[in-house]
Amino acid sequence: AQKVTQAQTEISVVEKEDVTLDCVYETRDTTYYLFWYKQPPSGELVFLIRRNSFDEQNEISGRYSWNFQKSTSSFNFTITASQVVDSAVYFCALNDYNTDKLIFGTGTRLQVFP
Amino acid sequence: EAGVTQFPSHSVIEKGQTVTLRCDPISGHDNLYWYRRVMGKEIKFLLHFVKESKQDESGMPNNRFLAERTGGTYSTLKVQPAELEDSGVYFCASSQGVLGGADEQFFGPGTRLTVL
Numbered sequence: 001a002q003k004v005t006q007a008q009t010e011i012s013v014v015e016k017e018d019v020t021l022d023c024v025y026e027t028r029d030t031t032y033y034l035f036w037y038k039q040p041p042s043g044e045l046v047f048l049i050r051r052n053s054f055d056e057q058n059e060i061s062g063r064y065s066w067n068f069q070k071s072t073s074s075f076n077f078t079i080t081a082s083q084v085v086d087s088a089v090y091f092c093a094l095n096d097y098n099t100d101k102l103i104f105g106t107g108t109r110l111q112v113f114p
Numbered sequence: 115e116a117g118v119t120q121f122p123s124h125s126v127i128e129k130g131q132t133v134t135l136r137c138d139p140i141s142g143h144d145n146l147y148w149y150r151r152v153m154g155k156e157i158k159f160l161l162h163f164v165k166e167s168k169q170d171e172s173g174m175p176n177n178r179f180l181a182e183r184t185g186g187t188y189s190t191l192k193v194q195p196a197e198l199e200d201s202g203v204y205f206c207a208s209s210q211g212v213l214g215g216a217d218e219q220f221f222g223p224g225t226r227l228t229v230l
């Protein structure tokens with residue numbers, strides 16, 4: 001069965017600290033996609049990144065970076081020099097290439113204090 | 115370009131009543147999805163439309179839930195009769211359908227349903 005685990009329920013940091021959100025997934029498929037979404041207080045889910053199973057290169061986008069390791073089935077998300085605006089719930093998700101549906105983790109609530 | 119919109123944003127009903135949630139996807143998006151998040155748990159898939167056809171409804175909890183997408187545009191999700199365990203946030207998402215499972219799904223702000 002496919003599953004996404006986000007073991008960290010809530011993380012609190014002080015502004016400018018670096019923070020890593022963990023994501024571990026389970027799938028038997030060889031082709032799959034991994035996503036991160038951000039849910040700010042306004043409620044909608046905002047797409048952050050998509051990574052396919054054949055591309056293990058790490059990615060950096062500004063203060064955000066993602067580490068994809070197939071050997072440990074992990075797709076971790078790091079925010080460098082966190083800011084108050086980063087406060088949100090972050091969801092990791094797995095998509096089966098054949099069915100299109102997203103399988104989400106339970107989310108990690110990040111609170112960044114000034 | 116307008117994003118995915120959902121109506122209402124909040125709904126409070128009593129057990130046994132009927133509620134209808136509406137989702138307007140991004141114009142031109144053939145794929146429309148419904149998801150639900152029960153408090154503190156993961157967001158769970160309910161069903162997937164391609165245009166007006168149900169592609170996958172494996173996540174629908176039971177026959178008290180009925181989803182429609184007439185004309186392949188907006189979609190409605192009706193819960194009748196509502197039960198306490200139906201409380202949660204119902205999200206709608208849409209995608210173009212070009213890349214299949216790789217498509218970015220664009221989410222609406224959700225409808226928070228509370229059944230008393």
